[in-house]
Amino acid sequence: MLFHSKFARRLAWGTFFLLSAVFFGLPLLMLLLAALAGQWNGVLPSQLGFGNLLDALQDARGHALFASLATAASATLCAVVLGTWGALASRRLNGAAQRVIDAVYITPITLPTVTVGLALLVAFSRPPLLLNGSPALVIIAHVTLITAYAYSGIRAGLARLPEAYEQVAASLGASPARILFGVTLPLLRPYIAAAASLGFALSMGELGATIMLYPPGWVTAPVDVYALTNRGSIFSGAALSVLLLAATVIALLVLNRLGRHPRRS
Amino acid sequence: MSTPLPLRIRRGLRLPRTLWLLPPLAVLGLVFFFPLYELVQQSLSGGAAHYLRVLHAPIFLSALGHTLQIGLLSTLGCLLLGGVLAVLLAFVPFPGSSLLSRFIDAFLAYPSFLIALSLTFIYGAAGLVNASLMQLLHTSVPPLNFLYTTTGVVLAETTFYTPFVLRLLLAAFGTIERAQIEVAQSLGASPWQVLREIIAPAALPALLAGGSLTLMLTLNEFGIIFYLGAKGVITLPMLIYGKAIQEFDYAQASVIAVVSIVLSLALYALYRLSFNRLQRDHALPL
Numbered sequence: 299m300l301f302h303s304k305f306a307r308r309l310a311w312g313t314f315f316l317l318s319a320v321f322f323g324l325p326l327l328m329l330l331l332a333a334l335a336g337q338w339n340g341v342l343p344s345q346l347g348f349g350n351l352l353d354a355l356q357d358a359r360g361h362a363l364f365a366s367l368a369t370a371a372s373a374t375l376c377a378v379v380l381g382t383w384g385a386l387a388s389r390r391l392n393g394a395a396q397r398v399i400d401a402v403y404i405t406p407i408t409l410p411t412v413t414v415g416l417a418l419l420v421a422f423s424r425p426p427l428l429l430n431g432s433p434a435l436v437i438i439a440h441v442t443l444i445t446a447y448a449y450s451g452i453r454a455g456l457a458r459l460p461e462a463y464e465q466v467a468a469s470l471g472a473s474p475a476r477i478l479f480g481v482t483l484p485l486l487r488p489y490i491a492a493a494a495s496l497g498f499a500l501s502m503g504e505l506g507a508t509i510m511l512y513p514p515g516w517v518t519a520p521v522d523v524y525a526l527t528n529r530g531s532i533f534s535g536a537a538l539s540v541l542l543l544a545a546t547v548i549a550l551l552v553l554n555r556l557g558r559h560p561r562r563s
Numbered sequence: 564m565s566t567p568l569p570l571r572i573r574r575g576l577r578l579p580r581t582l583w584l585l586p587p588l589a590v591l592g593l594v595f596f597f598p599l600y601e602l603v604q605q606s607l608s609g610g611a612a613h614y615l616r617v618l619h620a621p622i623f624l625s626a627l628g629h630t631l632q633i634g635l636l637s638t639l640g641c642l643l644l645g646g647v648l649a650v651l652l653a654f655v656p657f658p659g660s661s662l663l664s665r666f667i668d669a670f671l672a673y674p675s676f677l678i679a680l681s682l683t684f685i686y687g688a689a690g691l692v693n694a695s696l697m698q699l700l701h702t703s704v705p706p707l708n709f710l711y712t713t714t715g716v717v718l719a720e721t722t723f724y725t726p727f728v729l730r731l732l733l734a735a736f737g738t739i740e741r742a743q744i745e746v747a748q749s750l751g752a753s754p755w756q757v758l759r760e761i762i763a764p765a766a767l768p769a770l771l772a773g774g775s776l777t778l779m780l781t782l783n784e785f786g787i788i789f790y791l792g793a794k795g796v797i798t799l800p801m802l803i804y805g806k807a808i809q810e811f812d813y814a815q816a817s818v819i820a821v822v823s824i825v826l827s828l829a830l831y832a833l834y835r836l837s838f839n840r841l842q843r844d845h846a847l848p849l
Contacts, residue, residue, distance in 0.1 A: 300654040300744070300754050310655040317648060318663065321722050322670060325681030328691060332684050341694040380587050387583035395581075402588065406595050408831035410783035412800040413602070413820040414595075416807050420605045420817060421598035442595045496672075503674020506785035506800065510808060520676055524790060527680060536684075539677050546672060 332536035350537035362522035363541055369433070369518055370501035370549075373440035377497045378490060380441070381448025385456055386482070403449040406442045415439055415510030433516040439507040444497035451496065455489025491557025495550045502546045599824075606817035617818040622802065626819075630798040633716055633788075634781040640721030641777045642770055645728030650762060652729075653736040654744070664733065670726045676786035678723045683791070686710045686718075711793045719787045724780055728773035735769035735841065736762070768841040775834035779827055799823045 301307045332338070336345030355363070381403070388399040406414060418439055422429040429435040463485065467477045483490075505520040512521055519542045526535035606614070617623055652660055685691045686707060693705040700706065709715050739761065747757055785800040797805070799819060807816035 300650070300757060302748070306754070307655055310651050311657050314648065314651040314655070314657075317644065321644065321725070322666075324685060325678060325722065326673075328684035329677065329681040338689065341691060341698060380590060384584065384587040387580065387587070390580065399584065399588075402591060402596075404831075405828075408779060409824050409827050410785065410800045410803070410820075412785050412803045413824055414598075416803060416813075416816055416820050417598035417602040418594075419807065420813060421601035438594050442591075445591070499672035503672075503676070503786075505674070505676050505789070506804075509789075510804065520674060520786070523680070524676070527790070528792075535680065539680060543673070543677070550672065 329536055330540060332533055333540040335533050335536075338533075350533045351541060354534060354537040354541050362517050362519045362538065363545065365433070365516050366502055366519040366542065367545060367549075369437055369440055369516075370498050373437050373444060373501045374494050374497045376437075376441045377445040377448045378494050380445045381450075381493060382452045382483075382486070382490060384449050385452035386478070388453075389456055400450075400453075404446045407446040411443060411504065411506030412510060414442055415507035418442075418507070419510055430511075431513045433513065435511050436508055436513075436516055436518070439511055440501045440504055443504060443507060444500050447496045447500065448493040451493035452486060452489055455486050455492075459485055488557040491553045495553045495557075498549050498553065499546050502542060502549075602817050603821055605813060606821045609814050609818075613814065614818055617815050618822065622797070623819060626797045626799050626802040627822075629713070629796055630782055630800075633713060633720065633784075633796070633798060634778050636713075636717045637720035637724065637781040638774055638778045640717060641725045641728045642774055644721060645725045645732060645773065646766065646770065648725070649729050649732035649736060649766075650758070653733055654762065664729075670723075673723075674786065675720075675723045675784065676790045679719050679787045679790035682710060682715070682719050682722070686715065711791060711796075713793070713796055715791055716788055716793055716796055719791065720781050720784055723787065724777045727777055727780070728770075731769045731773040731776075731841075732766060735765055739765050768837060771837040772834060772841045775830060775837055779830040779834060782823075782830065783827055799826075 301310060331343050331346070333350055334346040334348065335343030336347055336349065337343065354360070384399065384403055388396055391399065418435055419430065421427065422435055422438075429438070459482070463481050464477055467481050472480065503520060504518075505524070508518050509521055509524075512518060517525070519538055523535045523538050523542070526532075526538065652664055683690060687693065687710055688705045688708070690710075693707050696706045697703065710718075744757055744761055747761060752760070782798075783800060784798075785804070788796060788798055788801055789804070800823070803816050803820050803823065806812045806819065
């Protein structure tokens with residue numbers, strides 16, 4: 299306790315609530331209100347209803363949500379495999395070699411996402427590697443941008459893993475493959491789920507690289523929200539954003555559940 | 564005769580562990596380092612003269628200036644807001660404060676462009692604040708117009724990146740012994756003295772690490788500026804997008820991209836240095 303007087307403590311709490319409400323609560327609240335709004339002429343929107351949200355599930359809007367979910371799901375899967383594989387394979391390297399592998403994995407997220415998009419555009423726009431215009435390029439960009447988080451999450455998990463289980467399994471004669479699939483990976487389960495959650499959330503909201511690369515038939519939700527608000531369909535844009543957030547939160551809850559150890563349910 | 568092979572021989576037949584690193588490194592090489600190499604090649608295609616021409620153009624210099632200005636101001640904003648919130652959250656806790664800090668954590672899953680969109684509903688021309696002021700002042704002209712300027716971009720980026728600083732600060736504050744504060748207070752230290760003598764030294768490495776991380780991320784930020792569509796606020800990522808997608812000028816775009824990459828890598832190195840210090844001083848997990 300920094301303050302012992304009741305007045306000072308109340309003042310501190312008031313400051314905290316005011317700051318977090320103005321900076322974090324209010325933006326979220328207004329986005330939700332705009333998504334429900336039928337009209338906004340006065341201070342607050344009016345004619346609230348679910349019309350915008352239902353519209354956002356139809357036709358092109360619904361396709362944008364699908365493109366985002368499909369991109370995020372495939373990119374997350376690839377990133378988790380790449381990240382876990384790298385973290386496991388570099389586990390017993392010495393300090394310098396470990397730092398090199400770390401740098402290789404982390405570099406992509408230190409760059410502006412727009413430059414990652416541009417690099418992919420430059421590299422894959424001519425034969426034999428002609429991927430420009432295909433959804434695959436969007437997914438590749440997302441994999442590049444989220445693998446680092448998967449890698450560092452799994453690596454942190456591995457560092458905290460008790461080694462005794464694997465040593466016991468090895469001394470009992472289990473093969474390396476059996477130890478990997480029977481001991482190490484199950485122990486890593488919560489970390490893998492956490493890495494997948496973070497990657498999925500980032501992929502759902504990715505804009506900088508996607509806008510450089512998306513083909514006309516693969517408009518993700520963030521790109522579509524931009525197109526909508528730019529055209530003046532602000533409520534539709536807000537509604538699609540809220541659905542994007544809702545889909546992300548549901549996916550995170552499912553992943554969180556999958557990450558728990560089954561016997562501790 | 565039927566005795567199993569000694570363990571050592573079986574081990575010797577196995578591939579060295581490092582070979583397992585090849586497949587993921589090959590994938591990363593193909594999808595990231597090869598494109599990066601192609602980008603640098605593309606940027607060099609016009610020779611050094613082209614580089615100099617692009618880098619001396621007023622539009623590049625103004626974009627660089629805007630990028631640095633927005634990055635530095637937003638970072639300052641994040642350190643201030645994050646610092647105040649972290650001190651209050653850690654040292655004046657209230658029932659449910661851990662729940663609230665988890666809510667702020669969840670903000671990391673909020674895409675940055677949505678902050679820009681949400682802020683237009685509050686501070687935009689027809690947003691909550693302007694509509695209220697217009698009713699209050701009986702005018703039809705929105706009195707507040709800062710959202711589509713540098714100020715608006717800085718506000719949005721400060722909002723979005725503060726949780727990053729907050730997390731690092733809370734982790735650092737978690738290592739301060741609460742007894743240390745109580746002893747200091749029982750010896751007559753004022754809250755101000757506790758803040759200066761105990762909390763500030765613990766916060767310094769976290770502020771340094773958080774500051775360089777935020778600076779790197781804000782220099783790279785694209786979605787917020789793109790969504791706000793602030794006229795006249797062109798940063799390096801916006802310029803790269805404009806050159807490549809709107810003007811199809813890959814040669815110029817790649818030169819600017821390479822410069823931008825060098826800037827980001829330098830900042831990342833700074834972040835690693837300060838983060839390593841933080842980790843050493845506080846034994847933080849990775």
